[in-house]
Amino acid sequence: MTAIKKINLEIVTPYAILFNEAVDMVIMPARDGELGILPGHAVMMAAITSGELRIKRGDDWRLLAVSSGYAEIAQDMAIVIVNAAEWGDEIDVPRAEYAQDRAEKRMTAANTPAMERVHARHALERAKARLKVAEHYANSQKGHHP
């Protein structure tokens, strides 16, 4: 039996199939911390939270900001189904900052109902993830490793 050398990674959002290629490794933001997937991984379903998803091909890394969703993983493939995803170079930083600001205000305001507070927290996590990826991307353009 030949060893499995690549994973076919597919990233699906409501707006498009964003990515569908063979990769060497993918690191995804799972709910309880980062989850690194190499070829030959056990069959798994994972809860994905807002954060940074990193894709490795050869020596090349690509960064993607994702919001929550889930992933199905098998030996030679991984499907990531998320509510939204943006590449590092596509992130609208002022908008993310505005969203962060608004979510923080909503979370701290006294008259926000408990349930809305939860949604505000999610919005905050999404904004933070986007800002983090944008920053890492900017650093990587300056020659730093992500």
Next chain:
Amino acid sequence: MAQISEIKKRISGVNDIKQMTRAMQLISAVKMRRARQQLEKTLPFFMLCAKTMVELDEMGVHIDHPFFQLRKHKTGDTWKIGYFILTGDQGLAGAYNLNVLTTTEKHIRMKTVDNVQKGMNTETKLYVAGKIGKERLARNGFDVDKNFHYAINAPTFYRARDIADYIYDLYVSGQLDLVYFIYTKMESAINMTPMVTRVLPVNAKALSELVPTGFDLPGRGIQANSDIEYVPSLDHVIDYLINTYMNGMVYGVLTEAYASEQTARMIAMDNATDNASDMMEKLTLESNRARQSKITNEISEIVGGAEVLAQQDK
């Protein structure tokens, strides 16, 4: 002759209307094309969610999860049913709005009768998007939520997530036991049907029917029955899956309804334009006739007058 100027006035009136209906038809056609593209793009996302749900159901792993279980009710209890209804902000779309409204009223009646037979009460709450449906259902005495304001035009995923959160909260807090969506589905380019779909609790059987025939995802997804590890736990994965599914479902339904509305309006306006053309043809004919008879009259008057003069000369 007064008649001709009257017909002329009508012709120009009909012509104005025709230009308007033609413009509306073109606008709807553009909007419809955009909405359908959007719908096609979101299909893989939605279908993957639906497929995962169906697979989990087949594996029987989530039997106890509240999102998959009907709440238990006994005789004398009240079912709290929420309907999310998608209608248009505007009319001029043929029977589009009316079909959704009659379907709604029929379904509510059916549910109520059904529960009465089981000795249970029904409490319905309506969440309506679109001005036309909102006004009409409120007037017909239904309990329409006044705080539910969502535009129906140009759906975005952002708005869908908001609505999904709203529904999620109502369900989790026990304000609703059952959640239905009533919207219009495009069966084909010209055929639209009003649909009633239960969103919560998840109905895996109905979900598998939603997947269009011929839609296949070769090699995608985990095969059922394999030994699956859940990270961090099955409950968490289901929570995230439900959230993703709800967003996808709401977005899909919004897009579908929007595309249907635009298609309905395009067809209605196309018919209106045709009718206006027919009417103009008839009116033009009438005006020509009137002009002809006026000329004939004038000629006979002149001839008559000439004859009289000729006789006087004799």
